[in-house]
Amino acid sequence: MQKYSIFSLVKNAFSNHETWDLAWKDPTPKKEYDVVIIGGGGHGLATAYYLAKEHNITNVAIIEKGWIGGGNVGRNTTIIRSNYMYDDNALFSEFGMDLWRKMSQDLNYNVMFSPRGIINLAHSDAQMNVYARRGNSMRLNGIDAVLLNREQVKEIIPMADFSENVRFPIFGGLMQPSAGTARHDAVAWGYARQADSMGVDIIQNCEVIGFDVSGGKINGVRTSRGDIKAKKIGLCVAGSTNILAEKLNMTLPIETHLLQACVSEPVKPVLDRVVTFGAGHFYISQSDKGEMVMGGDLDGYNSYAQRGNLPTLQHVLTEGIAMMPFLSKLKMLRTWGGIMDMSMDGSPIIDKTHIEGLYLNCGWCYGGFKATPASGWTFAHTIAQDRVHELNSGYSLNRFSTGHLLDEKGLGTKTWIS
């Protein structure tokens, strides 16, 4: 594989950039692989990459119904953070933060990781107390957290509404300075390119039709491009999890819901942090192109539509304008939607299943993008070693029956409620 560098850039400039190698191949599926990963999103690509890199398993295929990076990895709002209170979530996410920091060098691909910090705004004394508690928990787990008062927040984001007579005045906020954003497409492409170079077959336009299970063991998968045998199969399909689970006669603690995001027209640099509204569900950052990138609540009812509905968007942007009134002057450039695998406690599942050789990675709710490297790393470990790693031991499938829920937000089983 051609290494990307300033020298390769200059060299290719002389040939009008017409002789670059393809970033990944377009192979025909083989009859059999050691491991098949279903789902060519960020998590699936990362899983294949870490299977090859950490476990030396390279006879791997990624099967993708559409194209690489066309699902949620290309539809999210690119926020990366580890500001969690519970140990299982905090340690997993912070492990991921380390992988994010090294990712561009590791993948030889500029993922434009930008640790610009995230601020969660607080709008009452009670909320400040809750944030102080979460911040302390984070610091005990070695994650940077700073509790900001109103004046400190005003210094960082002066464009927010600090007037006196507002419904949700800003009391302060909790900041994780090391959080940030990254270029989401580059993450998918970087993982795909490296996985491909180590021998992984990335098979696009290949839909899973069924599974070959016998005697409680998985033997392979039936696809629109023929049958593929594999002793180990990893399911990594986010919002489509229930559709494939049905083919396996499994019912999971997952519901598929729709989340929208949107960007405004590009404007000059105004916001150099990620900011979230604390009295509702709204988050915002500014992309390198100058667009304000925004998102918030789910549409609120089961959906596989991959496109949104207006009432939720209006509701979310009302919150945005309450927080930063200047947003009302901006024109909307694009809105879009992606389908989320909402788990019943708001935390993900990375585990083995009752079928030998079948592994499950799902339930990422709104938070899948930031988890891409840690999810891939731990899922690869779970598949390669046939046992969960300490880091994903809290993300078990049976925690729902044993009562060991990871309800970070305390929303009960209706995590889609707004």
Place this chain on the structure above:
Amino acid sequence: MLHIKCPHCGMRSQNEFSYGGDASVKRPELGKEISDQDWDNFVYNRKSLRGKHWELWQHLSGCRQWIKVERDTSTHEIFNTLKATEEIS
């Protein structure tokens, strides 16, 4: 914007309703022996169908009644609505 025909009030905008999830889920009967698996299925496990899906909605800013709605989860087309007391046929 969805338009939902409330069996009590007629066609109304989605804004008047709130969502209550899968209507096919049945609470295990009181006083009977119930396995852990039955409870799991009632509390947590969902089919989350793609296509026709019976679900509960509440006409919150209207008659405040819970209703059942048959909706396609990939096209949002609504086929049928029933009162909460009416059985899905």
